[in-house]
Amino acid sequence: MRRIPTARLALSAVLILGAAAHDAWADPAKSAPSPIYGVTIPDGYRKWQAIAPAEEAAPLDELRLVLGNAAAIKAIESSTLPYPDGTILVKLAYKRKQSPDIGSATVPGTPTTVQVMVKDSRRYASTGGWGFGRFINGQPVDAAQHQTCFACHAAHVKDRDYVFTRFAP
Structure with missing residues (x-):
């Protein structure tokens, strides 16, 4: 039986609880499509399975949780590349804050963004098969910010089908 380090397990639990408490500002029914890609916040995403937590250092200083739909979970668990x-x-991001209950614990604070990647190899052929959406308060950010998505993924994780996230068992 594999042991999961206590700190990772605690961070995962905190992020999952944070995802469940994510504010209504990320309501997909109120979301306009992202510029360039036309990606929206998917219905029901908060009920998807967690793939991995992440922590972003300063200046962002965020806790993040990546969720995946059934196709994502199946592919990432079996290390299938390219993704189908x-x-x-979907990545949920929160400002980090100290827990008011346990001073040594870091917990999700204010939600900052919902980021979405959609695989459609025909529609998004020019960007490795991926469409991107970044949303603040449930609304997409401007086109200039969306133009940076693929460039960053291509520069760092082209060999993993442009996906940063790895499955956290």
Whole structure:
């Protein structure tokens, strides 16, 4: 039996609880499509399975949780590359804050963004098969910010089908 380090397990639990408490500002029914890609916040994403937590250092200083739809979970668990069309990954990001109950614990604070990646190799052929959406208060950020998505993924994780996230067992 594999042991999961206590700190990772605690961070995962905190992020999952934070995802459940994510504010209504990320309501997909109120979301406009992202510029360039036309990606929206998917219905029901908060009930998807957690793939991995992440922590972003300063200046962002965020806790993040990546969720995946069924296609994403199946592909990431079996290390399938490239990801199949229909894969959707959603990253929830929160400002870090100290727990008011346990001073040594870091917990999710204010939600900052919902980021979405959608795999459709035909529609997004020019960006490695992926469409991107970044949302603040449930609304997409401007086109200039969306233009940076693929460039960053291509520069760092082209060999993993442009996906940063790795499955956290």
